[in-house]
Amino acid sequence: MGFFSTLLKTKEKPLTLNVKNNISCPPVTILYGTKTGNAQFIAQQAHKYFHQCGIESECHNMAKYDVGRLPSENKVLIVISTDGEGELPPNARQFSQLLDLADMPALNNLQYSICALGDSSYDVFCGAGKLIDQQLKKLQAKPIINRVDCDLDFKKSALQWIQNTHDTLVGINKPTETISKAELEAPDFMTATLKSRKQLTKADVEQAVYHIELDNCQNQVKYAAGDCIEIIPSNPQKLVAEIISKLKLDGSQTLISYNHSLEYALTYQFEITKLSRLVIRRYLKVYKGSELDKLYNNREELRAFISNSDVLDLITDYPGSMDADEFVSTLQPINSRYYSIASGYQKNPKQIDLTVKTVRFQLKERQYQGAGSTYVNESLEEGTNINYRLVANPSFHLPETKDTPVILIGVGTGIAPYRAFLQDLEAQNIRKKAWLIWGDKHQSSDFLYEDEIIDYYKNDTLAFINTAFSRDQEVKEYVQNRLVDYKERLLEWLDKGAIIYLCGHNKMGDAIKKTLIELYISEKGMSEQEAKAKLKQQRDNNIIREDLY
Numbered sequence: 001m002g003f004f005s006t007l008l009k010t011k012e013k014p015l016t017l018n019v020k021n022n023i024s025c026p027p028v029t030i031l032y033g034t035k036t037g038n039a040q041f042i043a044q045q046a047h048k049y050f051h052q053c054g055i056e057s058e059c060h061n062m063a064k065y066d067v068g069r070l071p072s073e074n075k076v077l078i079v080i081s082t083d084g085e086g087e088l089p090p091n092a093r094q095f096s097q098l099l100d101l102a103d104m105p106a107l108n109n110l111q112y113s114i115c116a117l118g119d120s121s122y123d124v125f126c127g128a129g130k131l132i133d134q135q136l137k138k139l140q141a142k143p144i145i146n147r148v149d150c151d152l153d154f155k156k157s158a159l160q161w162i163q164n165t166h167d168t169l170v171g172i173n174k175p176t177e178t179i180s181k182a183e184l185e186a187p188d189f190m191t192a193t194l195k196s197r198k199q200l201t202k203a204d205v206e207q208a209v210y211h212i213e214l215d216n217c218q219n220q221v222k223y224a225a226g227d228c229i230e231i232i233p234s235n236p237q238k239l240v241a242e243i244i245s246k247l248k249l250d251g252s253q254t255l256i257s258y259n260h261s262l263e264y265a266l267t268y269q270f271e272i273t274k275l276s277r278l279v280i281r282r283y284l285k286v287y288k289g290s291e292l293d294k295l296y297n298n299r300e301e302l303r304a305f306i307s308n309s310d311v312l313d314l315i316t317d318y319p320g321s322m323d324a325d326e327f328v329s330t331l332q333p334i335n336s337r338y339y340s341i342a343s344g345y346q347k348n349p350k351q352i353d354l355t356v357k358t359v360r361f362q363l364k365e366r367q368y369q370g371a372g373s374t375y376v377n378e379s380l381e382e383g384t385n386i387n388y389r390l391v392a393n394p395s396f397h398l399p400e401t402k403d404t405p406v407i408l409i410g411v412g413t414g415i416a417p418y419r420a421f422l423q424d425l426e427a428q429n430i431r432k433k434a435w436l437i438w439g440d441k442h443q444s445s446d447f448l449y450e451d452e453i454i455d456y457y458k459n460d461t462l463a464f465i466n467t468a469f470s471r472d473q474e475v476k477e478y479v480q481n482r483l484v485d486y487k488e489r490l491l492e493w494l495d496k497g498a499i500i501y502l503c504g505h506n507k508m509g510d511a512i513k514k515t516l517i518e519l520y521i522s523e524k525g526m527s528e529q530e531a532k533a534k535l536k537q538q539r540d541n542n543i544i545r546e547d548l549y
């Protein structure tokens, strides 16, 4: 697509607040690139803040923003998260692709400010924000202030970014002169009752997958297949008790900085089931020995330690003496967990279904358990309430044109959004337009929603089903093997305009993308460079849609 053809794109109505422009600052355009909604939330907060300060602004999803407007824009603020392994979130890919086009005009008149959201445990921290920053600089746009890279507890730095951007724009030098103090609103969580929970897998209770039904009667949240919900878990009680005991502290003592007991704070407020570089960096300040320094400065060992350890391991392997307030000051706030909606709104608007796998494993002679999955699958009792928020995921919705064929590729709980898709396709009477390629370990124990899926095949909602159960034969078989087995059909469907969906484990996503490149080379006679360019173009243009985690 050429740069100017984007001018023809249908315009989405932006979020606009009418203000009396009583400050001498031109209107500001705020764009967000997001996967799970954090960047959208910050962008909307910036929009409201500028409104309060009397500055006109518009707030757009990057995927819906007409890049053709950029050369005539004056001030653009961008909030963008990083997805995958240092990648752009799906709704920002086309924006970035257009900035790279040879006929993209210079942006000499544009001033911009970027707030990048990320997680410093990943190898490429805030990669998407850095990329957009480089691209805009290359096009001669000028930064209003330096890019701000925010870690998982992004709220304070993001707030600061909003305020500093504003102050620089309107020429305020001293923070005390700020017209209005930026404050973040609380995100709009709702409550739903857990109606029922049913185990789907037939063996391996330790890592069982459950079908969860939440009541949607009260809130009547209107969702689309492909969306997910965000929940804030509580931590496993056993782990909380072990940490308190290891630190030889009193769980009932009130923390000065949080006005809650240590036990309450560790249960509900802080992340303890996993570690991050940020926590280790902070822990270094209260831990007096030099061993942790050594670990922190060894990239490979640090990465291995973080991915195989939790907060209990940290305080066990690197014991220090500290009081409760000092200890919690090293921790990060508890993060949301996300679960794909596994039901179609049209079929049953009264409930929201989820498909959740319990994270529980044995390592280093210890039992570990995930916070979110065991909260949903085990701690939460039927008939009680859970707080949640809908996270729209428009980059993973069904195609707008009803008869577009869809190839649904996934493993494990990656089936969840596909169940929602199939319910929608059936409700809309769309037949033989979907092909499911899905896998797990064993057919006898792990075939999630087996009966339903076979029924979808029988009633022609599914044109084809191909499964890959990796451990049912001597040589392991994966979903990417099915792509090769059915390569003629795959290429034929792509020629007919099919959309490929990838959902489930990140590693599966990588394997499928690698296989597609190999097939473009072997079957289409492309060079490796051409095949990679084709894959990039398919991802940028939403022909390949991903929901990988």
Ligand SMILES: Cc1cc2nc3c(=O)[nH]c(=O)nc-3n(C[C@H](O)[C@H](O)[C@H](O)COP(=O)(O)OP(=O)(O)OC[C@H]3O[C@@H](n4cnc5c(N)ncnc54)[C@H](O)[C@@H]3O)c2cc1C
Binding pocket: 036, 228, 233, 273, 274, 275, 307, 308, 337, 338, 339, 340, 341, 355, 356, 357, 358, 359, 360, 361, 363, 368, 369, 370, 371, 372, 373, 374, 413, 414, 416, 547, 548, 549
């Ligand atoms: C957009 C999106 C959609 C998602 N949809 C779903 C869904 O539909 N269903 C679903 O079940 N999940 C889904 N997830 C994943 C989900 O959000 C959680 O990440 C997952 O449930 C684990 O969270 P937890 O709190 O239980 O574990 P945590 O407390 O986050 O994990 C504890 C630690 O254990 C590690 N770990 C996990 N397993 C092992 C192992 N075998 N060996 C060693 N270490 C291990 C983890 O890396 C982590 O460091 C989705 C994620 C995203 C981003």
Ligand SMILES: Cc1cc2nc3c(=O)[nH]c(=O)nc-3n(C[C@H](O)[C@H](O)[C@H](O)COP(=O)(O)O)c2cc1C
Binding pocket: 033, 034, 035, 036, 037, 038, 039, 040, 080, 081, 082, 083, 084, 085, 086, 087, 089, 117, 118, 119, 120, 122, 123, 124, 125, 126, 127, 152, 154, 548, 549
């Ligand atoms: C599947 C997944 C992959 C991620 N990959 C990265 C990464 O490579 N680098 C990084 O800095 N952050 C990464 N993050 C962290 C997110 O950027 C961070 O959680 C951010 O706050 C999410 O914002 P959003 O809700 O707007 O998408 C990843 C998060 C998820 C869920």
